[in-house]
Amino acid sequence: xxxxxxxxxxxxxxxxxxxxxxxxxxxxxxxxxxxxxxxxxxxxxxxxxxxxxxxxxxxxxxxxxxxxxxxxxxxxxxxxxxxxxxxxxxxxxxxxxxxxxxxxxxxxxxxxxxxxxxx
Amino acid sequence: xxxxxxxxxxxxxxxxxxxxxxxxxxxxxxxxxxxxxxxxxxxxxxxxxxxxxxxxxxxxxxxxxxxxxxxxxxxxxxxxxxxxxxxxxxxxxxxxxxxxxxxxxxxxxxxxxxxxxxx
Numbered sequence: 001x002x003x004x005x006x007x008x009x010x011x012x013x014x015x016x017x018x019x020x021x022x023x024x025x026x027x028x029x030x031x032x033x034x035x036x037x038x039x040x041x042x043x044x045x046x047x048x049x050x051x052x053x054x055x056x057x058x059x060x061x062x063x064x065x066x067x068x069x070x071x072x073x074x075x076x077x078x079x080x081x082x083x084x085x086x087x088x089x090x091x092x093x094x095x096x097x098x099x100x101x102x103x104x105x106x107x108x109x110x111x112x113x114x115x116x117x118x119x
Numbered sequence: 120x121x122x123x124x125x126x127x128x129x130x131x132x133x134x135x136x137x138x139x140x141x142x143x144x145x146x147x148x149x150x151x152x153x154x155x156x157x158x159x160x161x162x163x164x165x166x167x168x169x170x171x172x173x174x175x176x177x178x179x180x181x182x183x184x185x186x187x188x189x190x191x192x193x194x195x196x197x198x199x200x201x202x203x204x205x206x207x208x209x210x211x212x213x214x215x216x217x218x219x220x221x222x223x224x225x226x227x228x229x230x231x232x233x234x235x236x237x238x
Contacts, residue, residue, distance in 0.1 A: 001133075002133065002134050002135055004135055006135070006138070007133045007134055007135060008133075009133075010129045010130070010132040010133035011129070011130065011133035013129040013199075013202075013203075014120075014121065014126045014127075014128075014129035014130035014133060015121050015126055016121055016123055016125070016126060019125070019202065022206055023205075023206055026205075026206040026208075072206070074206075074207055074208070077203050077206065077207045078207055080132075080203055081200060081203045081204060081207055083132075083138065084132075084196050084199055084200045084203070085200060086142075086145075087141055087142055087145040087191070087193075087196065088193055088196045088197055088200055089145075089193070
């Protein structure tokens with residue numbers, strides 16, 4: 001499995017339970033028990049998902065021994081989003097931009113025609 | 120492995136070679152041979168990556184038997200980006216919004232103070 005930062009982020013996001021955990025943490029810090037409550041899975045399974053999120057840098061955990069709240073870290077999400085945004089428009093986007101450019105050229109030609117008539 | 124649409128998309132993006140293939144396809148359609156050229160991996164390995172991308176709906180392939188160009192499909196990228204954007208601001212975003220609201224309240228209070236002085 002690739003272990004570059006972006007691959008770790010996307011891999012961590014490739015699971016509905018992990019995405020739900022992140023969505024919960026976007027509302028504020030929470031302990032493992034609080035995070036596990038709405039899910040019909042074991043605390044152990046939740047812990048395993050949290051480890052994947054932690055390895056991807058998507059969460060950090062408090063250092064207090066007893067109460068170690070999880071906290072969402074948004075930097076990897078920003079990186080992931082930036083990658084997607086770069087290619088989202090794709091080929092269609094290029095056609096849209098081409099269309100915009102053609103329209104601008106046509107408008108220029110039209111204006112030039114009007115100016116020529118006035119001369 | 121989860122097989123919901125969003126998980127398939129994120130899982131397909133969790134590999135640098137697959138991301139490079141998508142980046143190339145964002146510049147226009149290409150055949151498997153054209154896609155494989157810049158990579159130091161076998162055609163077979165490229166084909167395997169393309170199958171993962173195709174399963175996630177990130178690419179489609181032409182139906183001509185001999186020349187089957189791959190084409191980027193941007194809809195799954197839009198979905199993935201929308202998911203990330205929803206949580207990217209996270210907890211920090213909530214503090215920013217809270218700060219904005221407090222600033223607005225202070226400005227209101229300040230304006231009210233000025234008005235009271237004028238009365």
